[in-house]
Amino acid sequence: MEPKESLQDLFDREDEVRKLREGLSRERLILVLGLRRIGKSSLVLATLSSTGHPFVYVDVRRAYDDVSRRVPAERLYEELRSSLLRLSVRERVLEALRRMGVSLEYPVKVRVPAEEVRDGIAKAFDALNELGRVAVVLDEAQYLRYSTVGLRPLLAHVYDRLRNVTLIMTGSEVGLLHDFIGVDDPSSPLYGRYGLTIELRPFDEERSRQFLRRGFEELGVRVDERVIERAVEELDGVVGWLVYFGRLYLEKGADAIDEVKEMGAKLVKKELEEALSRSPYYSHIMRAVATLGRARWKNVVDYVTAQLGRKVTNATIARDLRNLVKMGFIEKVNDEYRVADPIVRYAVLKALPLSWQPAKGDLAMGFARACSSIGPSEVRRGLSLTTWPQQPLCQLDLVALIHEGRPFGPHALSAVGQYHSP
Numbered sequence: 001m002e003p004k005e006s007l008q009d010l011f012d013r014e015d016e017v018r019k020l021r022e023g024l025s026r027e028r029l030i031l032v033l034g035l036r037r038i039g040k041s042s043l044v045l046a047t048l049s050s051t052g053h054p055f056v057y058v059d060v061r062r063a064y065d066d067v068s069r070r071v072p073a074e075r076l077y078e079e080l081r082s083s084l085l086r087l088s089v090r091e092r093v094l095e096a097l098r099r100m101g102v103s104l105e106y107p108v109k110v111r112v113p114a115e116e117v118r119d120g121i122a123k124a125f126d127a128l129n130e131l132g133r134v135a136v137v138l139d140e141a142q143y144l145r146y147s148t149v150g151l152r153p154l155l156a157h158v159y160d161r162l163r164n165v166t167l168i169m170t171g172s173e174v175g176l177l178h179d180f181i182g183v184d185d186p187s188s189p190l191y192g193r194y195g196l197t198i199e200l201r202p203f204d205e206e207r208s209r210q211f212l213r214r215g216f217e218e219l220g221v222r223v224d225e226r227v228i229e230r231a232v233e234e235l236d237g238v239v240g241w242l243v244y245f246g247r248l249y250l251e252k253g254a255d256a257i258d259e260v261k262e263m264g265a266k267l268v269k270k271e272l273e274e275a276l277s278r279s280p281y282y283s284h285i286m287r288a289v290a291t292l293g294r295a296r297w298k299n300v301v302d303y304v305t306a307q308l309g310r311k312v313t314n315a316t317i318a319r320d321l322r323n324l325v326k327m328g329f330i331e332k333v334n335d336e337y338r339v340a341d342p343i344v345r346y347a348v349l350k351a352l353p354l355s356w357q358p359a360k361g362d363l364a365m366g367f368a369r370a371c372s373s374i375g376p377s378e379v380r381r382g383l384s385l386t387t388w389p390q391q392p393l394c395q396l397d398l399v400a401l402i403h404e405g406r407p408f409g410p411h412a413l414s415a416v417g418q419y420h421s422p
């Protein structure tokens with residue numbers, strides 16, 4: 001899924017384009033916030049290309065190393081370097097850098113001390129500043145949190161001193177704005193320094209409909225309204241999935257929706273696994289929220305407890321839930337949590353391995369411990385909804401029980417025992 005690079009290819013987003021254009025001539029730091037695949041890179045690249053403004057584009061996620069879970073300074077520098085070499089005014093930057101004693105001719109050797117790399121990055125910004133107005137895009141900038149050299153002071157310096165440089169950072173609201181920039185953290189070097197924030201929301205239903213209809217029209221393809229309606233409903237206005245659906249429709253027809261879900265789930269699986277491996281509880285929490293659709297804090301705790309068959313401290317669940325929100329997987333609306341992206345939700349329900357494979361005894365114990373006062377009939381009703389014993393206890397039963405709004409009682413144990421005695 002390549003970002004769009006021209007305004008003609010951008011559907012809707014007129015307001016955002018206008019704001020970004022205005023910001024470019026006025027602001028020092030612009031934040032473009034939103035979920036993955038919502039169109040952040042496209043907005044930034046298409047708008048910049050349309051202004052003819054020189055810009056440098058660094059995809060921070062490309063510099064992120066899955067294994068060490070860091071952004072090694074030399075990889076970041078390498079991204080910056082190759083982007084500088086693509087700049088139309090390249091010669092002038094190279095010349096400025098040469099004067100500062102930096103050469104971009106060769107990739108950085110791996111064993112350069114981090115401080116030296118940091119110095120190289122700082123000098124690259126100085127050289128850019130000499131060119132006149134220039135924008136530096138740090139795409140998915142929340143990953144800079146994992147940088148092996150502290151970049152916040154450097155970026156604060158760019159903001160304060162390098163008057164020709166406009167920084168554009170994209171990322172998730174919580175990860176970028178709260179964590180990296182530190183909007184509400186006065187001790188953060190970037191505190192109070194941002195100027196303009198542009199938040200990209202999913203398309204509403206009407207926009208999604210129009211987007212699909214117009215796309216198919218352009219291709220001269222007639223599509224049944226019911227198919228469009230289903231796509232609108234299932235893909236929840238995330239433009240990346242809508243584009244993907246459109247493309248698959250040409251090949252697969254009405255099956256394209258299921259195909260988007262399958263292929264999309266594969267695509268997000270890797271992102272999910274990488275992120276969810278960092279805590280033993282992430283996948284349980286994701287599963288809880290995905291299953292329940294919308295979940296209150298208490299529901300999440302009950303569900304996780306039931307899945308694990310033991311209690312996890314509230315502080316641990318609260319911390320992990322907060323992190324999942326930061327990573328953009330879960331969003332909190334009023335007092336309820338939901339999985340932000342419909343395909344991520346599907347992937348979680350379908351593909352995440354169930355790490356809890358209960359034996360009968362565990363099942364009963366899990367129920368019993370998760371609770372204090374639910375009656376045997378509710379337990380029986382809950383269990384009758386599952387396909388036990390073919391499938392390990394997973395979703396429906398717990399949903400049924402949790403939706404009762406009552407925690408399980410001591411009766412649960414005996415009820416479960418009876419239910420399953422041969």
Ligand SMILES: Nc1ncnc2c1ncn2[C@@H]1O[C@H](COP(=O)(O)OP(=O)(O)O)[C@@H](O)[C@H]1O
Binds near residue numbers: 004011
């Ligand atoms: N406004 C838009 N109109 C049409 N297609 C879009 C639009 N915004 C994004 N896309 C497409 O959606 C996909 C995801 O967009 P991208 O800009 O990469 O999202 P993000 O950077 O937020 O992850 C890409 O295939 C891109 O071409």
Ligand SMILES: [Mg+2]
Binds near residue numbers: 003
């Ligand atoms: Mg992007």
